[in-house]
Amino acid sequence: MEHHFKVLHKDTETAARAGVLTTNRGLVHTPVFMPVATQGTVKAVTERDLVEIGTECMLSNTYHLYLRPGLPTFEKFGGLNNFMKHEGPILTDSGGFQVYSLSRLRKITDSGVHFASHIDGSPHFFTPEKVIDYQASIGSSIWTCLDVCVKNPASRADALDALKKTKKWAERAKVHFDEKTRHMDPAKRPQLFGIIQGSIYTDLRAEAAKHMAELGVDGFAVGGLSVGESKAQMMESLAAVMENLPKNKPVYFMGLGTPEDIWNSVELGVDMFDCVLPTRNARNGQALTSTGKLYIKNAPFKNDESPLDAECDCICCRNYSKAYLSHLFKAGEILASQLISIHNLRFLINQTKAMRLAAAAGTFKQAKKAFMDAYLPK
Ligand SMILES: [Zn+2]
Incomplete structure (x- = not known):
């Protein structure tokens, strides 16, 4: 979507910025903190309270929703928003991180990832294309590409291998997303965010950012950080990403949520957070x-x-x-x-x-x- 994100103001001394993201379910003013509704609910918080605290965008998760309640439920109810009675935009994580952190018997091939459900051990196979289809069934406003996440510290060889797959998979996801959404009314079209990997290797992070910028996704999600590396490594990796991204699209730091980390990341130009x-x-x-x-x-x-x-x-x-x-x-x-x-x-x-x-x-x-x-x- 062109011009879906506007930077309204820029700070004079830092890269911090105030912006507005237009989604198919309303505006999101950035920087924004997004409450997490992993299972289709923000734990212990009702929809009325979410509205009152000023929730502009919420996060949910493809892996969890696919396993339980399952996609037929969303097809029956016309999407997650209707199912959970939530009006505003929802961003769905692709499930790459959960496959790596929760599931058992994981096997990653060039075509996708085989894994066993953490709930009942049943076998499943995610591909970049299927994960786009799943997010269409969920009906979220912001979709993400399937990625390969590595735990830090990761060897350079492992980080490079994960990055190679993540890049290929993002290309396939983008093609499939474009085919699926090409004929949609632009006002109703969801957005696609690409996930940037590369572990703590700043050259890999820079390469990942440049690749995602060229791919022409609607926004950028920084993944695979805040997963075991030091704060200094995290901020260096983030800086390498930010230096190589265009300034006209939103940037989302996945899973980062302490107030001090959010202040430090906004200073580098990051717009969206969840935790x-x-x-x-x-x-x-x-x-x-x-x-x-x-x-x-x-x-x-x-x-x-x-x-x-x-x-x-x-x-x-x-x-x-x-x-x-x-x-x-x-x-x-x-x-x-x-x-x-x-x-x-x-x-x-x-x-x-x-x-x-x-x-x-x-x-x-x-x-x-x-x-x-x-x-x-x-
Ligand atoms: Zn209070």
Whole structure:
């Protein structure tokens, strides 16, 4: 899709930018944090709450939805949006990462990947073309190409082999995507993001980025980072990618979700983020706040009347005390998971909004420093 992404403002000192992505289900203002609905639900958060916290785009997963409930369900219901009663755009991960991290008996060939389901051991075979078809059945707004992910640290030979396959598969996915969507009304057409691999080898990352830029996909997903490498290696690899991508298309860093990592990546020009940690940690009683992480079960909160974060405007912070949340958590009440999940998601959505405003005002560096000074442990 041409002109589907507009950079509205650029920061003066850094590569941070404020943009807007037009999808077939509405606008997404970037930088954006996308809550993760792996199984067609953001864990412990209702659709009404997702709307209230300002969710503009959500993430789901081809591998999980294909295995359960299975694609015939989406065909019957007219797609995941109708099935889960969600209005806004959904980005689906191709499943490459889950095949590598969850499934058993994986065998990758040039044509695709054989694997056994992590649920019942049944055998399956994903190809780049099939994964495009699956995302058509799911009916998501942003599709991704099937990729080969390697665990870091990976040898150069393994990283190179994974990259070669990922490039070939992206080419095949693009051809199939174009055939499938060519005759669609442009306003209804989904978008295709290519996944950039290359492990921690900056020359491979640069090569992967250039290849994906030439392929003419609608956006770029940076995969295979934040999977075991050091922070320094992660940022060097990301920088190598960003230097070799065109500036007129959105860039999505897959699975990155700590506030400090998001600030650092937006500084390099990344636009989109998702992560399961804000909701997973919430279920373990950990809240993100503007003055750092907070563990709600800790003793000092027993009689604390203040909200989780005095600067937050979410339903949890507007209504409830740390003492109440601490009590709920210790009593094993599911409302604790619900409220802290809502808060953590709203916190990250508010952070990306602050980044957007700072990029527009040309004050990104100062805003990032102010955040880090208050957030990171002294
Ligand atoms: Zn809150």
